[in-house]
Amino acid sequence: MKIKALTVFCGSKSGANLSFLNEATSLGNLLAQKNIDLVYGGGNKGLMGAVANGCLAKGGKVIGIMPKLLLEWEAQHTGLTELIITQTMHDRKKILYEKGDAALVLPGGMGTLDELFEMLTWNNLKIHNMKVFLLNIDGYYDALIHLLDKMDTDGFMYDNWKDRIIVCTSVEALKPLLS
Ligand code: AMP
Numbered sequence: 001m002k003i004k005a006l007t008v009f010c011g012s013k014s015g016a017n018l019s020f021l022n023e024a025t026s027l028g029n030l031l032a033q034k035n036i037d038l039v040y041g042g043g044n045k046g047l048m049g050a051v052a053n054g055c056l057a058k059g060g061k062v063i064g065i066m067p068k069l070l071l072e073w074e075a076q077h078t079g080l081t082e083l084i085i086t087q088t089m090h091d092r093k094k095i096l097y098e099k100g101d102a103a104l105v106l107p108g109g110m111g112t113l114d115e116l117f118e119m120l121t122w123n124n125l126k127i128h129n130m131k132v133f134l135l136n137i138d139g140y141y142d143a144l145i146h147l148l149d150k151m152d153t154d155g156f157m158y159d160n161w162k163d164r165i166i167v168c169t170s171v172e173a174l175k176p177l178l179s
Contacts, residue, residue, distance in 0.1 A: 007100025028054020
């Protein structure tokens with residue numbers, strides 16, 4: 001399936017490794033070059049801000065979805081192509097899932113992992129069928145990948161997680177997969 005819009009989940013902070021910020025910017029650049037719309041949480045901070053600014057800088061289209069509750073806290077981006085304000089966090093997540101043809105997860109914190117696992121759980125429950133790219137920059141997600149394997153060998157998985165989650169180590173490696 002041709003990906004026309006990609007939902008990106010990532011940290012509202014930048015993290016301690018500069019590669020995270022550089023890769024987030026490169027991802028934004030790449031989406032604009034490939035004419036793929038960026039759908040994300042709407043913030044202007046951390047990796048969220050970097051991916052949005054990277055896309056806008058190359059003339060890409062960026063749709064932000066932000067709940068009322070976070071308008072000040074996460075500093076909404078004022079230069080987006082479109083900013084959708086939702087009543088609740090749950091409404092936000094629903095729209096984030098609906099607007100993307102696939103999803104990509106950059107490094108992030110609790111919120112990013114919550115979004116990743118909700119998306120994967122909804123896949124299991126056949127609520128949707130989202131392909132997920134996991135950008136494992138500098139081994140950030142190594143421990144998580146190890147846990148997914150452990151969940152599989154210990155009998156808690158329904159499917160082979162590798163059928164659903166495509167792990168890449170850089171935006172460069174992702175390029176040929178985003179068509
Ligand atoms: P974080 O990875 O914690 O920086 O959060 C990334 C994004 O997830 C931000 O847009 C947060 O507002 C959002 N977020 C944070 N906590 C939660 C949560 N419990 N449920 C859903 N989204 C969250």
